[in-house]
Amino acid sequence: MSAPLVATRAPLGRQLRSELRWIIRRPRTVIGLFGLCLVPILAGIGLWFAVDDGDASGGPGLAAIIGGNGLVLPVFTLFLALPLLLPLVGAIWAADGLAGESQHGTLRGLMIAPIGRMRLLAVKSFGVATMTLFAITLMAFVAVITGAILFGGTGMLTLSGTTLSFGPALARIALTILLVTVQVWGVAAIAMAISACTEHPLVVMAATMAGVIVFAVLGLFEALDWLHPYLITTYWNSLIDVMRDPLPTEALWRSSALAGCYILIGLSLAAMRLATKDN
Amino acid sequence: MTTSTSARVEPAQAGSTPVLAARTRGLRKVYGHTVAVDRVDLDVPEGAVLGMLGPNGSGKTTTIRMLLGLVRPTEGEVELLGKALPDGAAQALPHVGALVEGPGFHPFLSGRENLRRVAAFEPLLATGSIKQAVEDALERVGLAAAAHRRYRGYSLGMKQRLGLAAALLVERKMIVLDEPTNGLDPAGTREVRNVIADLHDAGTTVVVSSHLLSEIEATCTHVAVLHRGTVVAQGGLGDLLQAENSSLLVVTPEHNQALNVLRDARISARPTPEGVRVELIGTTAPAVIEALVTAGIPVHEARRQRTGLEELFARLTEAQEADEGLSAVDTIEEGA
Numbered sequence: 001m002s003a004p005l006v007a008t009r010a011p012l013g014r015q016l017r018s019e020l021r022w023i024i025r026r027p028r029t030v031i032g033l034f035g036l037c038l039v040p041i042l043a044g045i046g047l048w049f050a051v052d053d054g055d056a057s058g059g060p061g062l063a064a065i066i067g068g069n070g071l072v073l074p075v076f077t078l079f080l081a082l083p084l085l086l087p088l089v090g091a092i093w094a095a096d097g098l099a100g101e102s103q104h105g106t107l108r109g110l111m112i113a114p115i116g117r118m119r120l121l122a123v124k125s126f127g128v129a130t131m132t133l134f135a136i137t138l139m140a141f142v143a144v145i146t147g148a149i150l151f152g153g154t155g156m157l158t159l160s161g162t163t164l165s166f167g168p169a170l171a172r173i174a175l176t177i178l179l180v181t182v183q184v185w186g187v188a189a190i191a192m193a194i195s196a197c198t199e200h201p202l203v204v205m206a207a208t209m210a211g212v213i214v215f216a217v218l219g220l221f222e223a224l225d226w227l228h229p230y231l232i233t234t235y236w237n238s239l240i241d242v243m244r245d246p247l248p249t250e251a252l253w254r255s256s257a258l259a260g261c262y263i264l265i266g267l268s269l270a271a272m273r274l275a276t277k278d279n
Numbered sequence: 280m281t282t283s284t285s286a287r288v289e290p291a292q293a294g295s296t297p298v299l300a301a302r303t304r305g306l307r308k309v310y311g312h313t314v315a316v317d318r319v320d321l322d323v324p325e326g327a328v329l330g331m332l333g334p335n336g337s338g339k340t341t342t343i344r345m346l347l348g349l350v351r352p353t354e355g356e357v358e359l360l361g362k363a364l365p366d367g368a369a370q371a372l373p374h375v376g377a378l379v380e381g382p383g384f385h386p387f388l389s390g391r392e393n394l395r396r397v398a399a400f401e402p403l404l405a406t407g408s409i410k411q412a413v414e415d416a417l418e419r420v421g422l423a424a425a426a427h428r429r430y431r432g433y434s435l436g437m438k439q440r441l442g443l444a445a446a447l448l449v450e451r452k453m454i455v456l457d458e459p460t461n462g463l464d465p466a467g468t469r470e471v472r473n474v475i476a477d478l479h480d481a482g483t484t485v486v487v488s489s490h491l492l493s494e495i496e497a498t499c500t501h502v503a504v505l506h507r508g509t510v511v512a513q514g515g516l517g518d519l520l521q522a523e524n525s526s527l528l529v530v531t532p533e534h535n536q537a538l539n540v541l542r543d544a545r546i547s548a549r550p551t552p553e554g555v556r557v558e559l560i561g562t563t564a565p566a567v568i569e570a571l572v573t574a575g576i577p578v579h580e581a582r583r584q585r586t587g588l589e590e591l592f593a594r595l596t597e598a599q600e601a602d603e604g605l606s607a608v609d610t611i612e613e614g615a
Binding site: 005006007008009010011014015017018021022025026027104105106107108109110111112113114115116276278279 | 344347348349350351360361362367368369370371372373374375376377379380381382383384385386387388392395396397399400401402403404406445
């Protein structure tokens with residue numbers, strides 16, 4: 001111990017790149033992303049038949065809106081995926097991030113490197129956040145292409161009856177991506193907290209999905225309406241506001257603020273657990 | 280303990296003691312109602328190859344995990360490379376390589392990609408030198424030819440080698456190897472011994488745990504014997520064995536005459552198939568041989584009876600088993 005030892009960490013950028021590469025190299029990530037790409041395609045084909053038959057069973061006036069309005073498809077797809085599919089995707093990555101690494105014994109290696117426990121959480125959160133944003137953007141992108149091919153049209157007919165031109169329509173789609181992503185981050189942050197407590201990824205996924213479903217069920221009871229403002233699932237339906245013109249922002253702000261609280265709480269719990277965790 | 284080498288290092292005599300690469304004081308870890316490790320005072324001298332010896336569940340892995348800051352002790356303190364854990368982890372751990380509780384890697388990545396991922400998180404590796412460091416480590420453990428294959432398809436021995444390679448990615452001040460030869464064939468075991476010898480020559484401190492006595496005896500300069508969650512003996516390998524080495528085997532066809540001569544000289548001895556075995560208590564080997572030779576007894580051969588680690592280990596652990604005071608200390612299956 002001749003030379004004094006100084007505290008050193010590997011460069012953050014290198015750690016983040018390594019984390020992303022690791023997630024993308026997983027076979028299940030590739031298969032999962034491929035599956036997510038199929039959602040807008042299948043939804044588009046389903047709607048195409050509905051429009052063709054003049055049948056509006058997809059929703060009130062949906063067939064009427066989507067005919068000649070391909071840019072509605074990305075918004076429609078994301079709303080379709082938000083209640084179950086996207087929380088599951090976020091939970092899988094959060095589960096693999098901590099619980100999965102713990103199960104493989106690779107978390108020990110990172111700890112000994114040493115990565116630092118809070119840096120570990122930062123790297124893992126970055127990985128999940130980036131991948132969910134990427135997955136949702138990818139879905140929307142595929143939906144735009146599918147919508148253009150099946151339904152055509154360069155504008156977006158809103159629920160208010162106006163038609164947005166191509167540029168503003170794309171902006172609405174981007175807004176939808178952001179809003180939906182923040183909601184999924186809220187769920188994934190809670191999943192991250194669970195992930196820090198177990199070494200079984202399946203427990204994380206099951207617990208997260210059970211939570212989402214229970215929240216949705218609780219949202220159905222009027223007797224519990226005092227509770228509804230605290231449930232992340234409550235505002236998911238009101239995100240359809242992005243399809244109105246002019247844009248009503250109150251529900252969008254409120255939903256994003258609530259998701260922000262979930263992110264804060266989830267990551268704080270994960271940090272508390274990681275700080276004292278034995279590996 | 281009778282071995283003087285396990286004496287505590289008190290501040291007053293700190294000047295005369297060797298520099299320690301790692302030390303623990305009063306280490307205790309309780310899982311629920313199970314005491315995994317208790318009262319562990321471990322000294323790892325700098326530059327030593329310390330073998331941690333103990334049966335399965337004796338607390339080797341738990342102690343190592345606390346030594347590396349993976350597990351927080353319930354009580355006691357850990358000092359690694361002069362830094363107190365957990366606060367000094369960021370200073371000390373970059374200089375420590377470890378293979379703990381078996382190799383941990385991702386099955387869907389190749390050996391090389393797994394090492395690259397480990398290397399990305401190594402503080403002491405410059406980004407530009409990662410590739411070369413990974414290739415060097417693979418070469419060193421003999422995995423270069425299989426580096427492109429997925430970890431999923433590796434044999435147990437190959438997995439173990441990859442774990443060793445991860446510990447060797449950077450030039451370390453200290454390397455901790457938990458059961459490094461698990462699953463290795465004899466050739467692989469020999470290679471690990473060579474790696475340990477190389478590290479020792481380069482001045483690296485090595486802590487290696489094993490339940491295989493021969494392995495420890497062949498590679499280590501120091502030994503710590505763990506049993507039921509506590510250190511029952513530690514010190515230099517030679518010193519520990521020397522303390523036990525109190526007999527001389529004299530090969531002679533004249534058993535009875537030899538015994539008579541020795542009895543007259545007040546030296547205790549007992550017959551063996553080859554000759555007599557003399558307890559070297561209050562006497563020395565030259566004195567015994569001189570007594571026999573001057574009495575005209577034909578001495579074909581005289582050799583120190585090497586007690587060996589095995590006998591020492593058996594004696595230490597059996598003595599401990601009889602100790603009622605330790606009955607409260609339970610062992611747990613490690614890694615459970």
